[in-house]
Amino acid sequence: MSGTSGAGARGGTDGGDSPAARLQALFEGHRLTPTQRRIAHSMVRRASDVPFLSSVELAELAGVSQPSVTRFAVALGFDGYPALRRHLREVAPAEPVADTGAVNEYQQAVAAEIENLRHLAEVLADPGPVREAGRLLAGSRPLPVLGLRAAAAQAHGFAYFAAKVHPDVRLLGEGGTMLHDRIDAAVRAGADTLLCFALPRHPREVVEALAHAKEAGLTVVTVADSAFAPVAKVSDLLLPAAVGTGLAFDTACAPMLLGRVLLEAMCDDLPDAQARLEEFDAKAVARGLFVD
Known part of the structure; x- marks a missing residue:
């Protein structure tokens, strides 16, 4: 067996081209605090949007403080969050998720679950x-x-x-x-x-x-x-x-x-x-x- 998180935490080899898989690879090998793991998890769930989010927006998404996002970027080896975001735009280019129009909260919940299932398919x-x-x-x-x-x-x-x-x-x-x-x-x-x-x-x-x-x-x-x-x-x-x-x-x-x-x-x-x-x-x- 390998380490504490095992092979399954790294996703699939063929799924490595997806924004989520690239983010997972970026976080591997780093000892993250619980708050930083929360930020990482939020980034993976919104992988297509992350390269376009400000540090304040990412902090709101993860439910943490803006300085926590800055410390998270430094923990990954970057000078700060702007450097991390530039890196994400270079290695995982993606367009922001299109506006879904007038949909209610129940439809949004279903759409989010569909995205979770797509991510699971990538991992598998x-x-x-x-x-x-x-x-x-x-x-x-x-x-x-x-x-x-x-x-x-x-x-x-x-x-x-x-x-x-x-x-x-x-x-x-x-x-x-x-x-x-x-x-x-x-x-x-x-x-x-x-x-x-x-x-x-x-x-x-x-x-x-x-x-x-x-x-x-x-x-x-x-x-x-x-x-x-x-x-x-x-x-x-x-x-x-x-x-x-x-x-x-x-x-x-x-x-x-x-x-x-x-x-x-x-x-x-x-x-x-x-x-x-x-x-x-x-x-x-x-x-x-x-x-x-």
Whole structure:
């Protein structure tokens, strides 16, 4: 495994020509503060617009102060934000996003999610990280799946479908003092990999649980909203999928789809996956589980 953020945080080789992928490459190798990671995440989400934004506009977009944007540019090795913006215009030329006209906030939220899915498709142009994750998940017996608060639904959905093909899936969907105990129990039972879904706002408990999992010897595969999420430092392989932030509550279409892609990759490494699905279908028919 490689470092803390893993191959998945770098996007795909064929997707490297996109403005978002170029920004990701620019940020790699730098130790960024939480505030700077927030700026980086905002820049990736608005990759086509960033070369045309002032430092004040970028600060408003990221919800930080203008001096924070200046310090961020310096942390990347530039004299200041104007030098960073000139660099972005040279290496990632792009036109500002066209005015969408009179659209309401709901349509804007949908459009933003479509853009998140396009970015995910660019990342998946290199299937290597997902295939590696699928191999790790398929080989872990049992397979603990962690997701708390905003990410609980993603973890639950993955665990529900994974249990149809994987012999032993253990959902860790509740926090508390027993979370570390359940991780330890999975290790004692033979687990060697833990899958985590981590979405904002990121609970401190999840970061601590992943640190404990790594100390216990587990390889941590994480689906997170950004390669700069707080869980990156405690993940062996991080697969990014952005969330939408245009509504009162975040939307997570891309993380959900990435979870289904991981299921597919895991099935590819489970030789009896198809037989298990057929067995389930036969039992479902016999029991009359479904009306369709």
